[in-house]
């Protein structure tokens with residue numbers, strides 16, 4: 001996904017938060033996650049037995065080790081992440097906030113309360129829900145997958161930390177339609193909280209806290225909240241005296257733990273192999289929507305929950321439209337396909353772009369540009385954590401300089417240009433940033449500036465592109481209408497090492513042509529639509 005693209009936030013249809021118990025007559029159950037491909041039969045059998053044992057008694061609003069042993073191991077609260085780790089995240093956040101305030105302006109303030117709302121269910125139209133996606137800050141700090149919930153964390157003068165989860169209560173009628181809820185009684189244990197309450201009691205709780213701790217700072221991000229009723233309660237109780245905790249949360253989230261790195265490896269591996277298969281299955285005359293369907297199908301079959309964003313499938317000149325998502329054109333012989341796609345695997349996203357000739361062989365101008373881009377991308381990967389790649393913004397400057405120099409070598413940019421002029425001319429060939437952080441969100445931790453030094457545990461993309469619109473008259477005609485991007489995901493490791501998480505996704509020009517020539521492509525004359 002492109003660095004500059006804003007993620008569309010779908011607004012709620014305005015359902016009342018405190019009336020969330022009201023059932024929705026869709027019958028759709030959407031909290032269960034698809035099984036992983038491996039060990040499927042054995043695991044499913046275990047899961048069925050486990051589900052059978054628990055079905056008649058206790059039910060949960062999300063998979064737990066007892067009901068979904070094929071997804072969640074003992075001690076884990078979400079697949080791949082242990083409850084202890086989530087509890088440690090909450091403590092780390094509270095201490096970071098308190099220490100940061102003590103160091104800066106608020107030396108006398110000893111008490112802090114942080115309020116993080118979940119996402120709400122969003123609707124396409126009357127009673128027809130979108131797939132639910134949890135607010136990632138809430139999920140990161142609570143492990144809870146349910147909508148209409150609120151996490152409240154406190155730290156006091158003695159550094160005692162307390163976490164409270166406000167959830168929807170059990171409701172037989174609502175659960176009949178929407179599936180089970182974890183409920184108030186089980187929530188403390190499942191999510192490792194000191195206490196849990198019915199979400200209807202949030203206002204009362206916050207009012208009491210504010211009465212007891214009139215000098216405490218309340219941390220709440222109203223702009224990022226889907227739950228308008230919670231924003232109103234917080235505003236009423238605090239008289240609008242709140243500060244956003246986002247920067248603190250993102251500063252923790254931007255460094256991935258070893259278990260998060262494992263999930264990142266897995267999501268990148270699933271998307272890499274899905275894109276390899278999709279490239280191999282393409283043929284002249286294929287519809288962009290078929291490429292979309294292939295990558296969607298193959299990532300899900302590989303164990304992903306869904307695609308991480310609407311993919312860009314751009315054949316021919318469509319690739320010069322950077323935000324092209326119509327995906328409704330036919331890709332003809334002689335054209336390239338640009339595919340920008342990634343998936344979400346148990347809350348962690350991948351983000352890959354590949355560009356390949358649909359008929360298996362690059363034409364001369366396509367090959368020249370592809371080799372320039374591949375070279376630039378390899379050099380950018382090579383300079384991460386080194387001079388020119390110590391920050392993502394530096395990496396962007398390096399990209400512009402390198403694209404400028406290489407395009408001069410192939411005479412697309414006049415040799416006389418240099419310095420800032422060359423940089424600006426190169427920028428016209430690639431008008432987007434070269435990188436963003438990646439993690440639970442595609443554009444992960446956006447409040448962390450791209451000007452800070454890369455550190456071990458960070459994951460980011462490296463995605464240079466070259467786009468030449470058909471209308472440009474300052475480049476030779478054979479290059480007009482070509483658009484290319486190569487995007488990999490990398491994990492920054494200690495000792496200046498870099499792990500390319502999407503290494504297995506083929507991008508080398510020769511390997512790509514070899515792979516495409518060995519496929520059993522149907523004769524395009526018979527299938528051209």
Ligand SMILES: [Mn+2]
Pocket residue numbers: 001002003351436461463487
């Ligand atoms: Mn991207």
